[in-house]
Amino acid sequence: MKRPLGAQISHMLKDRGVDTIFGIPGVHNVEMYRGIEEAGITHVLARHEQGAGFMADGYARATGRPGVAYVITGPGLCNIMTPMGQAYSDSVPMLVISSCLDEVSALKGQLHQMQDQRAAAETVCDWSVEAGTAHAAYQLIDRALVEFKTQRARPKHIQVPIALAGAPADAADGLIDVRYVPSVDAGQVAELAARIAAAHKPLFVFGGGCSKGAASGYANQLLERCQAAAFTSYAGRGVVRPDYPLLFGSSLSKGSAVDVFAQADLVVVFGSELAEVDIWREKLGYTCPMVRVDLDPQELADDQRCDLAILGDVSAVLQALADHAFDAKSGWEAEAVAQTRKVWRAQTDSDRPGIVPIVDALQAALPAETTIYSDMTQFAYTAKDVWDMPAPNLWHHPYGFGTLGYAMPAAIGGKIGLGDAPVIAIAGDYGFQYTVQELGVAVELGLSLPIILWDNGKLKEIEDCMVNAQIAPNAVIAQNPDFCKLAEAWGALSAHPDSLQALQQAVTAALQADGPTLIYVTPDILG
Template identity: 65%
Template sequence: MPQRPLGAQISHMLKARGVDVIFGIPGVHNVEMYRGIEEAGITHILARHEQGAGFMADGYARATGKAGVAYVITGPGLCNTMTPLGQAYSDGVPVLAISSCLDETSATRGQLHQMLDQAGAARTVCEWSEEARSASAAYHLIDRAFTEFATARPRSKHIQVPIALAGSLADDAPSILPRPAKPQPPQTQLTQAITMILAAQKPIFVFGGGAVAGADVVGNLLCMTGAASFTTYAGRGVVPVGAPLDFGSTLARSDSAAVFAQADLVIAVGTELAEVDLWRSDLGHNCPMIRVDLDPSVLVQGKADDLLIQGDAEAFLRALAISIPARVDNRDPCWDADVVTSARARWRAETDAERPGIVPICDALKDALPEETMFFSDMTQFAYVAKEIWDMPKPAHWHHPFGFGTLGYALPAAIGGKIGGGDQPVVAIAGDYGFQYTLQELGVAVELGLSLPIILWDNGKLKEIEDSMVRSQIAPNAVVARNPDFCKLAEAYGAASARPANLAELSEVMKKALAQRGPTLVHVTPEILGG
């Protein structure tokens, strides 16, 4: 092929690597990146803000398992997308941001969009951030990103391309090379793990988001071992709904530590056991742990008698599912199912008491929505309750800004998820305050005609912060802000809106919203329970 400007070559390279959609905003600095998008057969989604573009790429990646790609400009464009990049890093989401950058900054000042260290700024929220100073370097960095997405824990990456280089002629990108497989658990450690599990009298599994790909064998594995289980919030859906010894996504309940104190073996699969999973310093166990993770930094947290396995969680679970039946038939339950049921009922009641009125709304929504519905939630009390009491029938179907914990995630991420999921039902859940961080992305959903219900939980304040202040004996301050008429605001963008008066109306509104073309803002307040 004849040479083409590097920006066009990059678009063709991305298409060859499986990229069908790019989210972004063009500007004078990155305009050359847009030269080849349509020619390459890639769809570009115009966000209303670079933060929205980053969250859309994140949602697309979570919904599809493919990399989400965002194009942003020098300086403020990259800065605006650093929050989504930080979220993707925290949650292990494959997001690649490609930005323009100034050709030279050391001897010139006062340039448009100039930063002191643009690549360094992005490096604070990405796994890595590098500048491509030649076409071959750009190609190498892109292939490096996609290889790492496929073989290691996926985290956000940033590549910046100098303005002049993006417009310069370049040869075609190299052919796609075979990618190595994810690290497999060593056979000796697998054998040791199986021996430990079968010798345990009260084993308990903890499944994280890294275990999602092996979810289809988990139900049988629990029956074969007689083990109890917990999931992290990201691991919801890995354990089949109704499993009799499943404690659910209730690790954050303080007295779940007493459950782990009874165990004689913990098997933690694909989870960091992070602060946002536990909200305490440790699980509470006094026994050995088998810990399986791709990320070696997670494994350094082990104790002397632990078995620490660096490898793919899916491969580990499938190996157990093959090897354990060869040694033993289904074991009798190692835990008392009645105790598990009682604990879950108690914790559900505690959740309802802590944030009253949300549990029955969750129950109504769960009954009204198809099992395959995918959710994208924001930092809001509604989501905090749902994450504990709403059992998911499928894994990787509820996405939340867990680690970084940013507001404004739900709407743009749901847009990206809906674009990636096609006909699959997708629902966004946001609070009245966080929704206003990125509400302008409603325009994208309207423009694309996305069937997207947006549940807006409006309690008229930053209720979680108010509750925290009260618990700390601080007079609530700066927790109430004047809200707009959200329904009129949605209609101004061209979206539909509804204010259901009761739970029965809410169910009907949701069914209608999923069936119609275009987004629907569903305004829900605590008063819905009195309707």
């Protein structure tokens, strides 16, 4: 059956498992909207393309399925480039399909015209390609979906010329049944197993690459059998069960973590970039041999030099290691690990005073399976240091790109993907205002979504940075609205708890509400 290509693309996506698209229609991409309802896809109307991109990101992180967004030529694509950059740095499968002008070389002054739209998008995603024919559009979509399943997941951009989107086209070919069967080199795994068995104080680091599939289960089996000590990156929190006695937590960035690494006689890093945002220093601090296991070859040749590099699927390597026999003797002592964590917790409380007790109260009020989306705010920075996750893939944060405005729209996407499962957002007063308009989407959809808004009246992290650099604090205080009234103006509920108990009661009520609830928290909640 022939349909305009824009409609055929929606039908193709539906056939390939896409049930939700985030975006905003415009005069240039209306043909993309012709077939959405007919195909049986739910469209979520964002208030800004940045919000649409963060929603697609949050949906993808929560479900493991690609987040798909439709945007217009020029400014629409520019607006979603920040979420694309965030998805790139955090390995999130996002597919952005935009319209583009039919001719830009000879004809100037057109609506939404850019010098090179495709190239601009390419700076923040895996690849950005223009489809010149219907066949090319179908092939590119399938290429993106296959790569999401078989490679390191990163955003892709496909642009479709306006005239082509409205031109009649045959339907796409049938679904490609992709079976990803990762293989491992038995010899390399045996060598790694021998190194672990020979080590007296092996130390493992588990990154975000271990948060998918069965990797966490295999990681915990391996730890139990070899009694290695372990760190996780922030993105890897929950990979190691929180009651494992030799878990140092997500404290790679602590200055004295170098002393822990200096004690190890073997370090093994599974699925972590060991990037600046993971460790906040140049080197981990180890002097012993180091082994790295990663799906991305680029990570195996960076400045964190290793003695053995294993290129492969982390889950498959962990599974193979778990099948090896280890003598469960370790030079690490659980009491020493616990004491170190106690010291680090006190440091976190000292660095950002008054936040840890509020974090503890919030954690106690939430179901263990709650999925959390946080923004760039001191409340989240503190929580990530002291709040252990019971399972992987429950806390999502703009780790690498570090953009403000992420939490609420991403939580909306996550809530849409997870349905009745509990989801919350944690934002700061400044970052919340980047995407505050998306509160209307949560109201419109009736999402039970608690939004914890931490307001310390300033850009406190930046103020602290200026003070530490002996710079007189400047431009760190802005006029804030009455956030509770603002939320109510959108039709949301609001609460301003004056005690930790009241905070817990507000969170419990918000999880049961028929719409979003903004929970306004200030430092004076402690009295």
